[in-house]
Amino acid sequence: MLLTNRLLLLFFFRAFWMKTIVDEVQAQASKSITYSALNPNNPVEPAITVGSSVTTDDNSSWISSSGHFAFGFYGESDGFFVGIQLFVSPIETVVVWTARPDLKRFSKDAFLNFTDEGIFVTPEKEAVAIPLFKFSSKATSANMLDNGNFVVFGSDISNISGTSEVVLATGVTAAAKPGVAYGSSCSSSSRCSSTVGGTYKSIRSCSAYTRCRASTSSDSIIWRSFDFPSDTILGDQYLPCGSNLTSSAGEKDHSIGKYILNFPCGGASLIFYGLKSSRDVWDTGASGGDYNYLNLGDDGRLYLTSSGGNEKDISDYKPNKNTSDVMIYRATLDSDNIFRLYAHNLPDKSTKMVNEIPNIRDSCQNKGICGVNSYCMLVYGNAECKCVPGFEIMSRDSQVTDCRRIKTVPSCVNLTNSAAAVFHMEELNNIAGMENLAYGELSLASREECSNACLNDCNCYAASFIDQKCLKLKLPLTSGRKDDNHPSVTFMKLAGAQSDPAEPKTRREVCIVAIILSAAATISIWIVVIAAFIGAYWFLFRKFREEWRKWELALTEEIAPRYFSYEELRKGSNEFKQVLGKGGYGTVFRADLPIGDSTVAVAVKKLHGAEMEGEREFQAEMRLIGRAYHANIVRLLGFCHDGPSRLIIYELMLRGSFANHIFESRGRRPSWERRAAILLAAARGIHYLHCECETKIIHRDIKPENILIAEDWTAKIADFGLAKLLNKNQMRAATRTLAAGTEGYVAPECEREVAGSEEAQVSEKADVYSYGIVVLETICSKRNREVKELRKLSLCEMVRESYAANELWKLVDGDEVAAPELEKLVKIGLLCVQEDPNARPVMEDVVMMLEGDIDVPTPPSAPFSL
Template identity: 35%
Template sequence: MAFLLLFLLSFVFNPANAQSRSSIIEPGSSLSPNNNSYWLSESGQFAFGFYPYGNGYSVGIWFENIPQKTVVWTLNRDDPPFTGDATLLLSTQGRLTVRPTQGREVLIAGVANAASSASMLDSGNFVLFGSSSGIIWQSFDFPTDTILPGQPLVVNSKLVSDVSETNHTSGKFQIIMQDDGNLVQYPVEAVGVGFSYWSSETNHVGYGASLNLDSEGLLYLQNATGFNITSLNNKVAATGKSIYRATIDADGIFRLYSHSSNRLDNWFIEWSSSDNKCDPIGLCGENSYCFSMEGEPVCQCPPRFVYIDEEHKDLGCRKNYSLVACTERNYQTFNFSKLVDFSWKDSDSYLNVSARTENDCRSECSRDCNCEAALYNNQSCKMLKLPLRFGRRDTSSQIITLLKIAGELAGPGTRKRKLRIDILITSLALACSTLVFLVVAAIGVLKYRSRVQEYNRILCSVNNRVAEDVALKSFTLEELKDATNNFVEEIGKGAYGTVFRGVISEAAGERMVAIKRLEKVVAEGEREFRNEMKAIGITHHKNLVRLLGYCYDGTDRLLVYEYMKNGSLADFLFKSKLKINWEGRVEIVLNIARGLCYLHEECETQIIHCDIKPENILMDDNGYAKIADFGLAKLLMPNQSKTYTGLRGTMGYVAPEWVWNLPITVKADVYSFGIMLFEIVCCRRRVEADVPENEQFLADWVYDCFKANEVEMLVRNEEVTKSKLERMVKVGLWCIQDEALSRPSMKEVTLMLEGRVNIPDPPLLRSFLRSPDPLLLGSFVSSP
């Protein structure tokens, strides 16, 4: 739908059909959807007029000179769309209205003070001028979901999210500039203490504060006297001529976006109020809760509940059972479904009682015919009726949710009969116990223990242990043979196996995958298999290739990955005729840095990749770089910071400590990253023979250019700001220092690349690169 809307916008918003860019709109001027006309700002940056929406048209403001045509303001967003024969008119009486051929005229502005003219300003503000040339009405005073540079969000004003990218009606979430100086996000249907899910924590400021966005991308709060209280983000490093907007998105997260004239891709997220997309309260509907899967929010039903609409799971869930009403003469014994560490809107509880234990809370709810669910926490039992609202996972809450489901229906006197039956059953069970024991013993003695059965038992046990490590799908070898047409389409080959293209079936249809078949001896293959399973199975990051499943069948070890059809970074850098532009290369470097930072510092188990190089960086459909091939990864326990291990990786990228047999830490990956950073910057291999002698070893040449203050020589025939190029070079030189302790962490590298910290000049490069070991030189030159 989003792509369809962009297509329609690009067709209707053809500048060839636009009216004059004159900054002044005189009374009597009009627009009509049928004429494909709109009023442009003087530079052509913004447009005001009709845009296609639903089965008709809405009046709004959008970015006209970028392909996305992003809408930043909509008139009466919750009203039905206008028909194609409507007219937008600045009348001679100074009223700005929309006149449909049928129905009531919609007044935009101009009741109290007649407008003498109007203008679509280059700031994105549509204004009406009075007779004295002062502004008597402006769109900036009535924001919808977005603010632009120069547009303050003043006290008691708010932004409300859209329903979706293509539905601009009011959605579920809002961000409010409160009169206490605090900027707070709430669900639309619940404002107040206990329902905020993000705030600027500036409630000490008092009345008169405002949220502001400046032209350089700084999002900050200002008090009534004009003093900056706090900045929500760091100043954005300019990338060409950038434009900015701050929007509360349909998923409830407030984000700052930039769009650069140097990039043709979509908006780039500079800052967001939350990295967890399940943080917004109320993202999922009634009787459902949110959990994160691969960084994306998923709405889940509790046990014995089903989705109201399978196609729109955010609408919530309904129970798929019924409870027979209890009365004085009928009793119902109830079962309970239990959820741990989930929070709900507990203000919906109709009764709070004291309960020493969880079982006491169950009993209280069982005895109360109105109780359909109970929340137990710290000897408190809150009884509720369905639906449950605002559900989300909250491991800090320690709340136990008890959902009452149907049990047995009984009448007076049934309990005594039931008790006698229980006694009879217990007696029979005790009488039979000896016989059962003898039967089991006989079966155990006579059990057939063939060699094949023993092998299968051991294999099953191993498979189960692997499955305990990571929750991945298990495939049989036959399934993967069918998926790959018996392994015919090879798409890659490495030291530990061959990769084939395949197609697997899922609930949503067929999916293209990459299947890696390990080809070493069993012992080594099993070790690498387990290593890679554990390393990737526990990771979830947008800059890491996702492992979907595995096969552990006899001596066969296979891994099933998401398919990256754009190939490796090496293909883009060294084989493609189309060169990645500077901004794209910077983005790739940042992608890789963030992925490595996650592996080193954010995983539950610290991971050293051990083989960072362009061949192990894959490109997804959107041009994002993802780290792949954890077959050489070295896992460290949480209390372990270094390890001794044999030489791994690819010559030319390995750190000195590998060669010198020193302890290996995450700084080994930092070194490899530094070498690869130079390759990305210069779009060439680390060693090349058909270049001048002083340029053959890339790291040496980079260092010489930096020392001579001639870094521009590294990117000949490219227009790159020297300061930006020097920043990248300095980061790389710090990464390839001989001493591991001298290298920055990947967290520090990321901050340097993002421009958040100053980078001192790196020290001299010493022995390892300046005088490489002659025994290794051949490997450096020949390794791909």
């Protein structure tokens, strides 16, 4: 019996000890990624189900079977991108694919969702989800494969010929090539394959490092990352002709860089472009053949293939076929515009660069490596960009070394003095590569003659003298590089006369003594003046100190709107290309304008229509919004009255209009607390116009489109083109005016009393009615006019019936909201839309009801006008 007890005790102790070890191993495995290969006899990738999500946490990723590839967030500098990483070793991680590098970095609160409709990122809690990619058919699962390809599967084989959608940097969608499911005959010794665009493509051999997904006959690939490369292609990946690779900004910055690699159809060339230029900066120059694909084989072979089966190697790399090492290859367009082939030895956990295109020793020979008005020079074998004399770097934060003048050079067309009295020429030796920029060429004997020829030519801003030839240049200068073997002299025309030759030493000494004595006398005088000023300020002007502070504040704050020229607005808005919205009287564009000491993103409203209508709209908005300055009124920053052009500049409301949010699908609407806060802010803005503004204003077009939302979810009233001023003695009285507004939001007294061009009695109660419609639309997430068309019943009547039947839950479309809060908003909305204007509350009472300072009365049961 004693022996049995001891054996039982030993058994339990051993079981407990083994469980402790297993738990510890699992805990350590959850904290880090396993870099060793798994069992090759189990080549099935772990499936990712619809509804799965990852966060920015280090341990939250969709990882391939071997642990060498992971799909999810990766951190860079001050935020996170979404992409695929290759784990070469515990200390070396390589980003091989980035989703939407055009987006700004996400915060640490972001999370990634895989749905049956697409892949979405929610930047922060309660924020609107951003689509990274959308699928054309319903997804059922996904896999992170061990060749670096993230694939999404659908259950319907009929979708094989369909297309998936990818959200591009421009915000539009493009078709992705469909794929065929992997064959179920894949094993550790076989190869997997797929057919894309009618061409058989071999996929990496199945092994411990490169596994294949065992799929059913009902699975089909509806999306895969290999079809949308960013700056890299991996082994067994190909780039179709007509496609591009875009470089990253830097080795540790995978936002969009400044170079593009293009593989055009109908040839065998790879062409390198600058992102902001249509001129190629490098061409491989290969010719012959009609090649359709740029392929990177799983053996590291980089080659072109044609539809007829022809192949052409384009790299000098010859892999060692005798080695047993498992390699992963990638070809990346690096940030210096070099297309490099890398070999990653997984067992050795090492990386080696094995080929470069173009293969050049001097990186400065890459014509696009530096920006305008700069030149390239080698420093310890590395390319560095320097500004030409008289220029400085335009932006230290930019990845492109563009340079601008330090001092403006005046036009010499109307000079009364000689050019030498206004300009001087500064020399820069041994600069090559600018010869093709010349607009004129002279045969001159000396460099002095070349310098004078450019100095006296109003069109010339630089000149290059080489071999008794003087090449005249205009700005901007590009493609320059420092070459000590290039016997040239470049002259830059700069503002200011040339300094005189060195003066005799004795005269310089006298000047130095005079300068020192003058400086000492000046400092002494300023000390006395400052002391006298301080004394006068404290003893003589003490009573004016408060007025002085107010005057000083008025000088420093930019309160009044400023004037902008049409040319400023045209350049700042990039030729009015980025449209934010359109209305009946104008179109709103985004622009970046210099305001104060910085460049500010603004909204520019460009008025259109007949000349008189545009002028009337312009005068109305300037006269009315210029009088309003409130936290819930959109701020007027400036205007343009340039010839026939009428433009108004407002602060930019990054989240758009309220309508963009309340009529979204249920999962994307703001929370009820946020919607209630927006309604309260809008009510405060309208109350300010009615009661607190210097001159009382009736807006006459309150609707969700005219309630704009700032980045911090602050709501502001906008669009005063239809607003009317009340005279000082009118206060809350009505004014006779032509009825205006938007269908569905116009008060009944306006629709009933106006026929044709007749005038109607309109008071601020018309705004109260429109605000009530906005409240009811916010509750129901439906437009008033759409309800009328579908049910032949106004939204007001529908809400009143639900309120009378105590069935308010039918209005909220499944949203979660507290019953008291819902009832309060419904009652406020019904009070505001009463047919009798005098029965409607004033906006001051509406604000107090929303804030909870006064009780909300029960609305009457009288019917509403349809």
